[in-house]
Every structure is written in C-alpha cells, then in structure tokens.
Amino acid sequence: MSSISGGGMLLGFSWLASLKPTEVMGAATGAKDWVELTGFIKILPDNQIKILSPNPEFGQNVMTSLPMLIAEELEVDWKKITIEMGDYDTPRFKSQFTGGSQSIRSAWGPLRKAGATAKYMLLQAAANQWNVPVAELTASNGAVIHKASNRSITYGQLADAASKLPVPTSLVLKKSTELSLVGKSQKNVEGTKIVSGKSLFTMDYQVEGMLIAMAIHPPAFGMQLKSFDATEAKKMPGIKDVFDIEVYKKGYERAGFDTRTFNHLIVVVGNSTWEVINARKKVVAQWEPIVETKEMVTNFGRRKEETIIPAGLESSDKHMQKMLELQGQKARVLRKDGDPEAAFASAKKIIEKTYSAPFLPHNTMEPISCFAHITDEKAFFVAPIQIPDMMKQNIVANLDVPADKIEMKLARMGGGFGRRAYGHYIIEAGLISKKMKAPVKLIYTREDDMTNGVYRPAYIVTYKAALDANNNITAIHIKGGGIPEHAVHENRFPAGAFENYLAEGWELPSNITIGAFRAPRSNFIASAEQSFLDELAQAIGKDPIDFRIDLLKKAKANPVGKNNEYDAARYMGVLELVKEKSKWSATPKGTHRGVAAYFCHNSYAAHVVDVTMKSGQPVIDKVVSVLDCGIVVNPDAAKNMVEGAVIDGIGNCLFGGLKFDKGVVTQQNLNQYRMIRMKEAPKKIDVHFVQNGIDPTGLGEPPFPPIFAALANALYKATGKRFYQQPFINELNKRTS
Amino acid sequence: MAKLNLKVNHKTYTVDVDPATPLLWVLRDHLHLVGTKFGCAVGACGACTVHMNGMAMKSCQLPVSAAATQEITTIEGLSENGDHPVQKAWLDIDVAQCGYCQTGQIMAAAALLKQKPNPTDADIDNFMSGNICRCGTYTRIREAIHSAANLSKK
Numbered sequence: 097m098s099s100i101s102g103g104g105m106l107l108g109f110s111w112l113a114s115l116k117p118t119e120v121m122g123a124a125t126g127a128k129d130w131v132e133l134t135g136f137i138k139i140l141p142d143n144q145i146k147i148l149s150p151n152p153e154f155g156q157n158v159m160t161s162l163p164m165l166i167a168e169e170l171e172v173d174w175k176k177i178t179i180e181m182g183d184y185d186t187p188r189f190k191s192q193f194t195g196g197s198q199s200i201r202s203a204w205g206p207l208r209k210a211g212a213t214a215k216y217m218l219l220q221a222a223a224n225q226w227n228v229p230v231a232e233l234t235a236s237n238g239a240v241i242h243k244a245s246n247r248s249i250t251y252g253q254l255a256d257a258a259s260k261l262p263v264p265t266s267l268v269l270k271k272s273t274e275l276s277l278v279g280k281s282q283k284n285v286e287g288t289k290i291v292s293g294k295s296l297f298t299m300d301y302q303v304e305g306m307l308i309a310m311a312i313h314p315p316a317f318g319m320q321l322k323s324f325d326a327t328e329a330k331k332m333p334g335i336k337d338v339f340d341i342e343v344y345k346k347g348y349e350r351a352g353f354d355t356r357t358f359n360h361l362i363v364v365v366g367n368s369t370w371e372v373i374n375a376r377k378k379v380v381a382q383w384e385p386i387v388e389t390k391e392m393v394t395n396f397g398r399r400k401e402e403t404i405i406p407a408g409l410e411s412s413d414k415h416m417q418k419m420l421e422l423q424g425q426k427a428r429v430l431r432k433d434g435d436p437e438a439a440f441a442s443a444k445k446i447i448e449k450t451y452s453a454p455f456l457p458h459n460t461m462e463p464i465s466c467f468a469h470i471t472d473e474k475a476f477f478v479a480p481i482q483i484p485d486m487m488k489q490n491i492v493a494n495l496d497v498p499a500d501k502i503e504m505k506l507a508r509m510g511g512g513f514g515r516r517a518y519g520h521y522i523i524e525a526g527l528i529s530k531k532m533k534a535p536v537k538l539i540y541t542r543e544d545d546m547t548n549g550v551y552r553p554a555y556i557v558t559y560k561a562a563l564d565a566n567n568n569i570t571a572i573h574i575k576g577g578g579i580p581e582h583a584v585h586e587n588r589f590p591a592g593a594f595e596n597y598l599a600e601g602w603e604l605p606s607n608i609t610i611g612a613f614r615a616p617r618s619n620f621i622a623s624a625e626q627s628f629l630d631e632l633a634q635a636i637g638k639d640p641i642d643f644r645i646d647l648l649k650k651a652k653a654n655p656v657g658k659n660n661e662y663d664a665a666r667y668m669g670v671l672e673l674v675k676e677k678s679k680w681s682a683t684p685k686g687t688h689r690g691v692a693a694y695f696c697h698n699s700y701a702a703h704v705v706d707v708t709m710k711s712g713q714p715v716i717d718k719v720v721s722v723l724d725c726g727i728v729v730n731p732d733a734a735k736n737m738v739e740g741a742v743i744d745g746i747g748n749c750l751f752g753g754l755k756f757d758k759g760v761v762t763q764q765n766l767n768q769y770r771m772i773r774m775k776e777a778p779k780k781i782d783v784h785f786v787q788n789g790i791d792p793t794g795l796g797e798p799p800f801p802p803i804f805a806a807l808a809n810a811l812y813k814a815t816g817k818r819f820y821q822q823p824f825i826n827e828l829n830k831r832t833s
Numbered sequence: 834m835a836k837l838n839l840k841v842n843h844k845t846y847t848v849d850v851d852p853a854t855p856l857l858w859v860l861r862d863h864l865h866l867v868g869t870k871f872g873c874a875v876g877a878c879g880a881c882t883v884h885m886n887g888m889a890m891k892s893c894q895l896p897v898s899a900a901a902t903q904e905i906t907t908i909e910g911l912s913e914n915g916d917h918p919v920q921k922a923w924l925d926i927d928v929a930q931c932g933y934c935q936t937g938q939i940m941a942a943a944a945l946l947k948q949k950p951n952p953t954d955a956d957i958d959n960f961m962s963g964n965i966c967r968c969g970t971y972t973r974i975r976e977a978i979h980s981a982a983n984l985s986k987k
Binding site for chain 1: 834850851854855858861862863865866867868869870871872873874875876877878880907908909912915920923924927928929930931932933934935936939954957958959961962963964965966967968969970971972973974975
C-alpha cells in the first residue's frame with residue numbers, strides 16, 4: 097500500500113509528456129472498452145487489469161520482471177492481473193531493447209514511473225469524484241481507498257475519468273525499503289503455456305494460406321552465387337516457386353545490427369516444410385569466389401566505418417597460425433600506465449601465457465525463422481528479434497515499406513544470446529512474401545542456422561607479468577587480437593591495480609561474419625585474465641581469492657589511471673561473499689576447487705567450482721555463484737538465469753568451437769557439434785546475491801564470462817595442467833588417450 | 834503421397850502426405866500441433882520428443898508411415914489441462930527460460946517416470962541426456978523430475 101504523499105524520491109521527468117494521455121481501445125482490438133493509462137496499462141470497467149511488457153522475451157524472463165516494476169507502483173494484485181507481450185511500438189514504450197543485460201537496468205526508472213503515473217491519475221480521479229484531498233487517499237489491490245469515510249472504489253470504475261486527467265509532471269516513487277512485489281519471486285507468466293505446448297514462438301506461427309520458404313546460401317564463406325537451375329526443383333510436389341533474392345540492395349548503408357552473412361540467396365517456396373526440404377535438394381547451383389569488398393557500416397547511427405570483407409577461403413588452422421604470428425608483431429596501444437617497458441626490462445622473472453578460443457555458433461534451440469505478410473496495406477511480421485526498432489530503417493530501405501506501415505508481433509524467442517539482434521531474416525522473409533504475394537514463414541534448418549551464422553569471433557590474448565626479486569608484480573602487459581576483433585577491455589581490472597600497465601590490441605579482417613554472443617568480448621577475456629591471475633597467485637604463493645582482493649584493495653585506495661570502469665569495493669564484495677558461501681578454506685577431500693570473478697555489463701560475478709575426477713573426466717559437483725546486480729527484482733528467476741549462465745559457460749568452454757575448412761563450416765548440425773547435456777551439467781548450483789539496495793543492473797550476461805576460468809582453475813587443481821586453449825575437452829582427451 | 838490414419842492424443846486423423854515425411858512435420862504442418870518442436874531434424878536435440886505407445890520417441894526420426902496405427906501422444910495430449918505431474922512440477926520449480934526445448938524435455942521426463950517411477954540422479958542424467966537445453970536449465974529439470982516422482986505418489 098502506498099500513497100502519493102508517502103516517502104521516496106521526488107522525480108521530475110519529461111518522458112511521459114510525449115505519451116498520449118489517453119487512448120480508448122475500441123473495435124481495433126475487437127476488445128471491450130479497455131482504457132489505457134500510460135502506454136503500458138489497460139483497464140476494463142470490471143477491474144480487469146492488463147500490463148503490456150515492452151521488451152522482447154528470449155528466456156531472460158523480462159515478460160514477468162518488467163511488468164512487476166509497473167505493478168509494484170500501480171498497487172495491483174499480481175495474481176489478478178494479466179500480462180501481455182507488447183507489439184513493436186517503440187514510440188509507445190520508448191524502449192524495446194533486449195540485449196546488453198539492459199532490460200531491467202534501463203526499465204527500472206521508466207516502468208516504475210509508468211505504474212506510479214497511472215496510480216496518481218487514478219487517485220486524482222477518486223479525489224475529484226469524492227471531492228476530498230488526494231493526500232487522504234491510498235491505493236491498494238487495484239482500488240482507491242478513503243479511510244476517513246470508509247469508502248473504496250476500483251481502478252476499473254475510475255479508469256475512464258483518470259484517463260482524461262493531465263499526466264502528472266512529477267512523482268514520488270517508493271523507497272527500496274517500501275518495495276512489496278519487487279524482490280519476491282514470481283513465476284514465469286508464460287509458464288503454463290510453455291509446459292502445455294501452446295503456440296508461442298515464430299516457428300509455431302501459422303495462418304491460412306501460409307507458405308513455407310527456405311533459402312540456399314553458399315556452401316562456404318568466401319563464396320557467392322553464380323547461377324542456378326531450378327527446373328527439377330520446381331517440378332517437385334507442393335512447390336510454388338524457386339527464385340533468388342538480394343537481401344540488401346546495392347549501396348545500402350548497413351547499421352550496426354544489419355549484419356548478414358550472404359546477400360544473394362536462392363529461395364524455395366512451397367506448401368509444407370517437408371516438401372520444401374526435398375525440393376531444395378534438387379536445386380543445382382554454381383558458386384564462385386567473392387572478391388574483396390568494402391562496405392560502409394553505421395554503428396548505432398553514430399560512428400561510420402568502412403568494413404573490409406576480404407576474399408578467400410579461410411580455415412581454422414590457418415587462422416591460428418596467423419593469430420600467433422600477429423601476436424609477435426606491433427599492435428595498437430589501448431592503454432599505458434607508468435613505464436611497463438622499464439619494468440619488464442628490469443624484471444627478475446617474467447610469466448607469460450597465451451590463451452585462445454574458437455568461433456562459437458549461438459545454436460539457439462529454435463532455429464532462425466520469421467513470418468512475413470507484405471500487402472499494399474501493411475508489412476506484417478511475426479519476428480523473433482531482440483531490438484525491433486533497429487530493423488526499421490532496414491525494412492524501409494530494403495522492402496520499400498513506409499515506416500508507418502510496419503506491424504510486428506514480437507514472438508517469444510527460442511533463445512537469443514545475441515544472435516537475434518541481427519534481423520536479416522526479417523528482410524529475407526519480407527522479400528519472399530512480396531514476391532509470392534502471400535503470407536510466408538521462412539525457416540532455417542539447423543544446418544542453415546549453423547552455417548549462416550553471426551558467430552562469436554575467434555580470439556587470442558597474451559598476458560605477461562614482470563616480477564622483481566621479492567616476487568612483487570611490477571608490471572602487467574596484455575596483448576590481444578582476434579578475427580575480426582580483439583577482446584581486450586583495457587580499462588577493466590586488473591587495470592588500476594598496477595603502476596606499470598600496457599594493453600594492446602589488433603584485428604584481422606575476415607569474411608566469416610561475427611556478432612554479439614552473450615557478454616561479447618568479456619566472454620573470452622575473462623577466461624584468460626582470470627586464469628592468468630590464478631597462475632600468478634600460485635607463482636607468488638598467495639591464495640587466489642586473497643590475491644585478487646589485495647589487488648582490488650590497492651585499486652580502491654590508490655587507483656592507477658583515470659578510466660577504470662569497475663567499482664573495486666563491489667568487485668571485492670562478490671569475492672568475499674563467494675569465499676564465505678563456498679567455505680573456501682574448507683575444501684572437501686578429493687575435491688578440486690577453482691575460483692574466478694569478473695565485472696561486465698554493470699554487474700559483478702564470482703564463482704567457485706568444485707570438480708572431482710572420474711575415469712579421467714571431470715565431474716562438476718557444485719558451483720557456488722555470487723552476483724552483485726543491485727536490487728534483484730524476481731529472485732528465483734534471477735537464480736535461474738545465473739544457473740543457466742553457469743551451465744552455458746561450462747558447455748562452451750569444455751566443448752564449444754566451430755571450425756572452418758576452406759570456408760566450409762565443418763560441424764553442421766548438433767550431431768557433429770557438442771553442446772553440454774544433462775550428465776555434464778553441475779550436480780548443484782548455489783546462487784547468492786549481494787544485498788545492497790542499489791538500483792538494479794544486468795544479469796543475463798555478467799555470470800557467464802567468469803565461469804570459464806573458474807572451471808579452468810578447478811581443472812588445473814584436478815589435473816595439474818593449465819588450460820590455455822578452448823575448448824578444454826581437447827586437452828582433457830589428450831590426458832586420457 | 835499416401836493416405837494414412839494417425840492416432841494422436843486419442844484422436845484419429847487422416848493425412849495425405851509423402852509416407853517418408855517425418856512425424857514431426859506432419860504434427861506441426863498438417864495437424865497444427867506445434868507443441869512438438871523442430872530443433873535439429875537429426876535426432877540429436879530431443880526438442881521433438883513425443884510418445885509412441887508410451888515410449889519416448891524423436892518424431893524427427895520417425896517416418897509418418899511407421900507411426901500410422903500407433904498410439905502417438907504429444908505434449909498437447911499429455912494431460913487434459915496441462916496438469917500432468919511433470920507439467921505441475923515444471924511450473925512449481927519454474928524450470929523454463931526460453932521454453933523452446935521444454936515440451937520435449939517434459940515428454941522425455943514423463944516417459945522416464947513411466948519406466949522408473951523413482952529415478953536416481955544417474956537415471957535422470959542418462960535418460961535426459963538426449964535432450965539439449967541451450968539456456969542451461971538442467972539442474973532445475975533434474976529437480977523437477979524428482980518432484981514429479983513425488984507428486985505421482987500422492
């Protein structure tokens with residue numbers, strides 16, 4: 097229960113000013129008289145209340161946690177309201193961005209304000225009706241109460257009048273100690289639909305007269321379509337047409353998320369999936385090598401960059417040779433503190449280790465798909481897309497559709513992990529629908545999905561430490577590169593903790609397409625950095641947790657350099673808590689233990705992994721995870737996210753790695769590409785959150801990067817070997833064979 | 834093309850399809866039972882798991898001709914109101930993240946419990962390792978299966 101005059105902070109804001117104060121949903125929705133308050137809340141006279149969730153859902157559970165923020169301030173009974181996924185309508189919602197662990201962080205203010213705004217308008221409407229001061233009223237469980245006269249009235253009865261009131265220009269939000277819904281676990285609002293197999297995903301979407309389409313792309317990176325013969329394919333049963341499409345028009349200036357692998361595709365369209373699969377095999381295509389091209393890319397509408405797409409057929413073994421070669425050459429200085437050269441020149445001992453990791457496919461369980469129906473009236477899509485608004489200019493430019501004719505349902509996504517930030521498939525489906533003048537669902541097979549990917553880049557990094565005669569670390573040098581980007585975060589820990597510090601990076605262009613993958617760059621650099629720190633601690637005879645804490649104490653008391661990104665106190669906090677929760681100093685007999693921590697996406701994470709060895713293979717008995725992401729909105733769902741990140745990370749560092757042979761992806765389906773399965777998953781994962789009342793930050797990504805090194809460090813204890821090259825399974829298998 | 838009679842969720846359907854069509858696509862495209870998911874089409878991920886005569890079966894590997902006249906159960910037929918003990922346990926433990934693989938996981942788990950009403954962790958790990966969850970909900974799946982086993986006893 098809360099009232100307008102209650103505690104909390106007073107906020108001035110302007111974002112609501114652009115919202116239409118009211119909009120009565122009429123015949124358009126086929127619904128009854130829903131009254132809309134702010135862009136997020138709909139109320140019926142009988143007090144049915146609906147909250148729209150703005151951000152695309154791909155498993156991070158924002159469809160539950162974001163509406164919780166609104167409901168918290170609105171003062172409604174969570175059990176009695178319904179939650180609906182909002183359509184693509186970014187002007188209404190202001191932000192519909194699923195990525196970068198930003199959902200909760202960026203919604204924390206705006207969505208609570210949306211709830212509070214509606215509550216204020218409802219309170220004001222009641223005050224007007226009863227002719228009492230608004231300060232005498234309280235809101236609770238979807239009703240306004242006037243205690244003095246013992247009267248109460250439902251939101252449903254007030255909504256219409258409230259919707260006609262001016263939007264308040266300042267609001268008081270609850271203090272963190274007043275939160276009653278936030279911080280209490282609520283079940284996934286789509287749980288029942290998920291467990292009963294209801295149509296939720298784009299792949300499930302069907303309408304009368306819908307056609308199925310599949311594309312054929314070049315068999316290798318560095319190749320393009322030369323010509324094709326579809327005579328036989330067109331004769332196959334159920335086939336409507338076979339044709340080619342240019343995904344992006346010539347000269348189209350790509351934005352940051354307009355990455356696509358192959359621009360010229362053959363498309364097979366038919367009545368059913370199986371018929372299209374069979375006909376696709378009958379298409380005879382000729383391919384030719386690409387020539388080097390340069391494309392202009394506008395990153396997030398800001399930085400314009402020329403991107404080189406080199407010609408040639410690339411192979412993983414050559415990539416590795418080239419990366420090692422480039423590690424020995426001059427690189428760009430990213431940051432330099434003190435005089436690292438002098439420190440290395442006078443070092444008594446130098447410890448130098450090189451780490452590498454391969455390309456990774458996202459392998460979302462739902463392969464890429466998109467539904468499109470382009471007519472003269474509108475361009476309608478059902479799309480699994482993380483940032484729909486980023487697709488607007490692409491749709492307008494490449495489908496020749498005016499922006500105001502775009503309608504998009506944001507289907508629940510069968511996983512994203514960054515892959516569905518790149519919506520080229522929306523254009524592909526749209527082009528096919530336009531050509532067929534029919535509703536079309538484009539489906540990628542698993543092979544299409546794995547071989548036409550936007551992969552995590554391949555990386556390498558060398559960490560070097562200078563030690564003096566007293567085993568003091570006098571300098572750190574980090575040099576990293578990758579295809580086609582390096583993963584060095586020069587301003588993150590351990591930067592700030594060493595007087596002499598040098599970070600360098602280089603890039604190697606490639607025609608293999610890359611993109612965001614759960615905690616981009618961090619997912620590799622944390623694995624290397626945290627393994628190196630472990631080795632360093634051992635070299636100077638310190639406990640690995642104490643070693644990190646000592647460095648952080650230094651960085652906190654007397655930080656070197658100005659641009660350090662992390663908060664050393666919060667970083668220490670997760671290490672101290674994981675030490676306590678894992679009973680670090682009391683490792684069970686026969687258990688091998690590793691620790692790692694990391695800061696990224698505004699949050700702090702630490703893990704302790706317990707491993708025992710059985711027949712030369714590691715069994716992960718337990719993982720203790722500690723997160724500092726500020727206030728936790730939906731604790732059990734947050735735990736689920738951390739457990740998932742732990743398992744996903746263990747899977748990727750043990751088994752992950754996509755290989756290329758002359759441009760061809762060598763593992764094309766899940767029977768050739770190893771993903772973690774239940775028997776390899778940890779037996780137990782204990783998740784703890786630091787309780788500090790700080791405004792919430794991200795959670796989808798932060799627990800992912802440090803698990804790699806926590807496992808590597810535990811495996812070192814178990815095997816006596818350090819793990820420098822991912823996937824670790826190669827080294828483990830060497831030991832047993 | 835061939836006319837085939839299918840028994841799915843205690844209903845009989847007649848479909849006119851290529852007899853080699855995997856059951857998966859007949860369920861999804863022809864019977865509009867989309868709870869059975871497409872994940873890999875090579876029997877490696879388990880997203881398409883259904884029951885044939887009570888046994889877990891990967892429907893992407895089963896030609897529809899082999900499924901004709903057999904008792905097929907999909908997630909839509911596992912229970913009338915989504916209240917099979919496994920489904921209840923899944924909700925109770927709040928297993929799902931993205932949810933895409935979960936219908937396959939649930940069908941596999943229900944088949945396991947039919948064979949082994951009180952499975953050990955090892956039983957679960959072995960039986961369920963044909964089903965991939967990229968979100969990494971394995972520890973919750975394990976817990977939910979134990980919980981469903983207990984629910985079934987009540």
